[in-house]
Amino acid sequence: MPHDGWGGGPGWFIIFPILWFLLVVAIVVLIARSARRGFRQGAPWARQTGANPVAILGERYARGEIDESEYRSRLAVLRSATETGDGRS
Template sequence: MMWWDGNMGAWGYILMVVSFILFWGAIIAAIVVFARSMSGGNRRDGGGHSTGSAEQVLAERFARGEIDETEYSARLTALRRARGA
C-alpha cells in the first residue's frame, strides 16, 4: 500500500540528488586515497627534488651534471661546516 501516492515532492527530489552526489563523491574520494597510499615509495615535493638530506640532494645534482666537481666540493664543505657549527 503506497501512502505517498507516487509523488515525492520537491524536497524528495532535492534529497535524492544531494545523496547521489555525496555517495559518488565518497566513492571517488576513497579511490583517490587508496591510489595515493598504494603509490608510496619515492616521494617528491612540489619542486621535483627528492626529499632527503642536503648532502643527498647535492650528490644527486652532481650526478646529474648540474654542478661541477669544484662547486660540489665547495658546497659539501660548506654544508659540513654549517652542520658542525
C-alpha cells in the first residue's frame, strides 16, 4: 500500500494556516509596539541612557529653578567642556 505522507494526524491543512496566522499576529504586535515607542528612537539597545545636559539645563531655566545669569554661565561651561572633548554630550 503506498504511503501518501499525511500520517492520519489532525491534518497539516489546519495546522499551517494557524501557524501563518500566529506569525502575522506577532509581526503586527511588534510593529504596533514600535510605533507606540516611536520609530525614531532607534533600537532599545542603541539608545543612550543619559539625558542631554544642555536640554536639562534648558528645562531647569524654563521651570524657573535657575536665573538667566546662572543659565548662561553653566551653558558656557558645558559648551567649553564639549569643545575640549571633556564632556559626554
